[in-house]
Amino acid sequence: MKRQKNLVATMIIEHEGELLIDWLEERSRRNTNLMFNSGLFNKEEFERQASDLLKIFTKGLKEDTVLDIATDEWAEMRDYLSELSNDKAAKGYSATETAIFVFTLKKPLFKLLSREIQAHPEQLTNDVWEITALIDQLGLYITERFIKNREEIIARQQDEMLELSTPVVKLWEGILVLPLIGTLDSTRTQIVLESLLEKIAATGSNIAIIDITGVSVIDTLVAQYLLKAVTAARLMGAECIISGISPQIAQTMVQLGVRFTDVSTKANLSDAFAEALKRSGVVVTKRQESF
Amino acid sequence: MDVLRAREVPLTSEYDIARARQMVRAWALEISLGLVDQTKIVTAASELARNTVVHGGGGAMFLELISSEQRKGLRLTFKDNGPGIPDIQVAMEDGYTTGGGLGLGLSGAKRLVNEFVIKSAEGEGTEVILIKWKLVTHD
Numbered sequence: 001m002k003r004q005k006n007l008v009a010t011m012i013i014e015h016e017g018e019l020l021i022d023w024l025e026e027r028s029r030r031n032t033n034l035m036f037n038s039g040l041f042n043k044e045e046f047e048r049q050a051s052d053l054l055k056i057f058t059k060g061l062k063e064d065t066v067l068d069i070a071t072d073e074w075a076e077m078r079d080y081l082s083e084l085s086n087d088k089a090a091k092g093y094s095a096t097e098t099a100i101f102v103f104t105l106k107k108p109l110f111k112l113l114s115r116e117i118q119a120h121p122e123q124l125t126n127d128v129w130e131i132t133a134l135i136d137q138l139g140l141y142i143t144e145r146f147i148k149n150r151e152e153i154i155a156r157q158q159d160e161m162l163e164l165s166t167p168v169v170k171l172w173e174g175i176l177v178l179p180l181i182g183t184l185d186s187t188r189t190q191i192v193l194e195s196l197l198e199k200i201a202a203t204g205s206n207i208a209i210i211d212i213t214g215v216s217v218i219d220t221l222v223a224q225y226l227l228k229a230v231t232a233a234r235l236m237g238a239e240c241i242i243s244g245i246s247p248q249i250a251q252t253m254v255q256l257g258v259r260f261t262d263v264s265t266k267a268n269l270s271d272a273f274a275e276a277l278k279r280s281g282v283v284v285t286k287r288q289e290s291f
Numbered sequence: 292m293d294v295l296r297a298r299e300v301p302l303t304s305e306y307d308i309a310r311a312r313q314m315v316r317a318w319a320l321e322i323s324l325g326l327v328d329q330t331k332i333v334t335a336a337s338e339l340a341r342n343t344v345v346h347g348g349g350g351a352m353f354l355e356l357i358s359s360e361q362r363k364g365l366r367l368t369f370k371d372n373g374p375g376i377p378d379i380q381v382a383m384e385d386g387y388t389t390g391g392g393l394g395l396g397l398s399g400a401k402r403l404v405n406e407f408v409i410k411s412a413e414g415e416g417t418e419v420i421l422i423k424w425k426l427v428t429h430d
């Protein structure tokens with residue numbers, strides 16, 4: 001059956017003003033307390049975005065449009081919704097608050113169509129249902145984009161953290177320190193230890209202190225990575241000192257059966273640094289003030 | 292023995308292992324387990340969670356807060372439907388590994404907890420139960 005999309009579009013265009021008022025009213029009614037309290041809701045912004053959305057919506061409603069927003073005809077709508085969800089995410093709206101924007105169009109539009117249907121019953125009966133189904137698609141799409149956007153942000157932050165968490169620092173000529181912090185999963189441990197080896201090569205250091213004060217768990221996997229790093233560093237001519245093994249981790253490691261044999265360990269970073277200086281032949285003395 | 296609370300944590304990825312550790316840490320704190328015992332049970336959980344993911348092809352951890360005769364504890368059950376362990380006695384030996392590890396996960400975890408039960412058979416998956424009790428101090 002040929003649909004009368006033009007007719008629906010014409011009605012929306014003709015009654016845009018009324019639709020916008022109803023939509024805003026519906027939107028305000030569905031406002032969460034959170035939004036009211038945070039003053040996030042902005043009437044002008046809503047009106048501008050609502051009117052833009054209606055324009056793109058009516059453009060999409062051609063005579064023979066397929067009511068599937070995955071099709072080419074709805075590309076402009078998809079772009080608009082993506083942009084809108086990015087904008088909402090950036091402004092701190094939740095996923096629900098973002099979706100509500102689209103879903104609250106349903107009721108006013110349904111009201112308008114069921115009133116106008118009296119004049120054109122034969123053309124509109126089918127369309128009313130299909131149009132509301134279309135709005136569902138729009139609402140789901142904007143939610144999906146919103147979540148996608150969040151996921152991208154999280155992935156980016158994860159990458160940044162991976163980089164941030166590999167701060168191999170040169171403490172002294174020939175002495176490097178790698179402070180390990182947080183959870184060491186296999187990906188992170190590998191990246192961290194690789195960057196230590198690179199830095200050893202780049203600086204020609206012969207002592208590397210691996211400080212694990214900030215690590216809460218040393219299981220067999222992390223221990224194995226540490227031991228591998230020590231061995232690899234040794235092959236490159238650098239000796240490792242592991243510092244910052246807390247009493248609870250020491251006890252746990254003993255029961256676990258993990259031994260850091262032939263690796264020197266120190267209780268804390270400062271002891272490890274003193275040891276490294278000593279091995280480098282550096283003598284640190286307090287200046288004697290003469291009166 | 293009463294189960295005061297229970298929770299299932301799926302174990303399919305590296306991320307899940309970290310999450311399992313965090314949950315065990317949180318529950319250990321809740322029963323005021325000391326720092327050393329906390330570290331022990333979290334480390335044991337990390338070993339078993341990784342075995343479930345790496346050797347067992349994924350599964351789940353059941354975390355339970357239990358009480359018995361006025362003491363509280365955590366019971367952790369790791370379950371998978373993977374290939375199973377053909378010879379448990381051998382697998383429990385220090386240094387035995389089929390995956391290039393240190394081979395200390397199972398034997399080490401057993402030493403870190405108060406009770407350790409392992410059930411496994413070739414082709415029938417693996418189930419490991421760990422219990423860590425909070426020592427009651429009389430004063």
Ligand SMILES: Nc1ncnc2c1ncn2[C@@H]1O[C@H](COP(=O)(O)OP(=O)(O)OP(=O)(O)O)[C@@H](O)[C@H]1O
Pocket residue numbers: 220221338342343346347371373374375376382383387388389390391392393394395396397398416417
């Ligand atoms: N859930 C499981 N399913 C099948 N095989 C297992 C399972 N858990 C352990 N195994 C077998 O038992 C062996 C010993 O396990 P264990 O955890 O002690 O050492 P590992 O995992 O190889 O090394 P790591 O010291 O890093 O833990 C494994 O190599 C594996 O062959």
Ligand SMILES: [Mg+2]
Pocket residue numbers: 338341342392395396397
């Ligand atoms: Mg293991």
